[in-house]
Amino acid sequence: MSEEKLLRTSLYDTHVKYGGKIVPFAGWELPVEYKTGVIAEHMAVRTKAGMFDVSHMGEILCKGPDALKNLNMILTNDYSGMHDGQARYSPMCNEQGGVVDDLIVYKKNDQEYLMVVNAANKDKDFAWVKAHQSGDVEFEDISDTIGQIALQGPLAKGILKKITAVENIPAEYYACTFDRDVAGVKCMISTTGYTGEDGVEIYMPMEDAPKIYEALMAAGKDEGLIPCGLGARDTLRLEAGMPLYGHEMDDTVSPREAGLGIFVKMDKEDFIGKDAIEKIGKPPKRRKIGLKVTGRGIIREHQDVYQDGKKIGVTTSGTHCPYLNHAFAAALVETDKRDPGTKVEVDVRGRMVEAEIVKMPFYKRAD
Structure with missing residues (x-):
């Protein structure tokens, strides 16, 4: 049985040019990091600007x-x-x-x-x-026809303004403009992102993504803009408390359990899953929580969480967060065991690592 051929975005050659370390991800060949490394890429997004190829979305x-x-x-x-x-x-x-x-x-x-x-x-x-x-x-x-570049960080919008008119960039958060000229290419610009920072996501015809990418790299040269890979994308989203499908939620986890209850409008007449979510109840039996490691070690996903020797849940994501310079994790635990300040232990490959329940997000940018 032959392996399924991995797909490439139109920016594959661009990633190779900039020294991207290519890995398989969700059926695609994408850069996990560049020669700068995950920590430098993470810090660039928090303090200056970083750019991601998200054309696989x-x-x-x-x-x-x-x-x-x-x-x-x-x-x-x-x-x-x-x-x-x-x-x-x-x-x-x-x-x-x-x-x-x-x-x-x-x-x-x-x-x-x-x-x-x-x-x-x-x-x-x-x-x-x-x-x-x-x-x-x-x-x-229309996925095959669309390229997407995420330009994220406190300097992101200033960089974008060098290659498009300021009125093309939405003034409010979670907004978008359609059919706007960016470096001679018709694009959609949205004030969204997956890093917890200010920034934009730019949608364009797939074949034009390299042109936009190079135009942004040139515009951001003096602002410290660097290419970023999947590694920094993951550390940034966890540091900012953002959920990842397949980790904090899946086909067996309800939005309320994943801490997404604010996006479930029970006053709507109906939607798929409404009856089941009502039966799950509020609060549900388990909820997403944040963990700050107080012992020695890094907590990863799929590791059991204990309180007073009793298993109360399992971790869903975990890593060392570069900007905060500390190890954190997210977990699904029994709802009555989620008070901030609660001491827990996590089984990391047979070794118990001490942690403390804390509020999420771990990092929130200053407006």
Whole structure:
């Protein structure tokens, strides 16, 4: 049985040019880090600017008179009342209340929305929305035609302003502009990201991604902009307390358990998973918590968490966070065992490592 051929974004040669260490990820060949290393890339995003190729993400168009009706049935958040150019995050649940995926929806107009989903889930998500569509609506997978670059950090917008007009960049958070000229290419610009920093995500025709990437590198040369890989993307999102599908949530974990209850609108008439989430109850039996390592060692995912010798849950992510210069982790534990300051132990390959429950996010940028 032959191995499935890995895909490459249009920026593959660009990553090689800049010294990216290429690894397999979600069916793609992508850079995990560059010669600068994960720590330097992480710190660049926190203090200056960093750039990520996220062209592997999936894009699904939702079009038609019943587009809004479908989004409100398929997703747990409420998409009513959005203005054109607004973005909104949501889990997408199955009938058991577990999370099929988490995603962002961008509104172009009343009859056209763009759904951006996780790369590893793209085919599953597209099949899911097609299987649950109703009325006059069309879902179209346009992932192969779209490139996406994330420019993140306190200097990100200033760098972007060098290659596009300032009015092309949305003024508010979680907003977007469509068909705007960036370095001679028609792009969508959104004030979103997965790092906990200020910044933008830029969508363009896949074949134009190298041109935009090089234009941004040139514009950011004096500001300390550097290419960043998957390693820094993961340490940044965990430091900022952001969930990752397959870790903090999956088909068996409800949004409330994953700490995403704010994005579940139970006052909506109906949505897939609503009945199950009601039965799970509030608060649910387990919840996501943050852990700060107080002993020696690094906590990773899938490690058992103990309190007073009794197992109370399991870790979902964990690493050393470069900006905070400390080891942290996220975990799913019994709801009544989640008070900040609670001392716990984590079984790290047979060795018990002391930790303390703390509030999330671990890092929050100053506005």
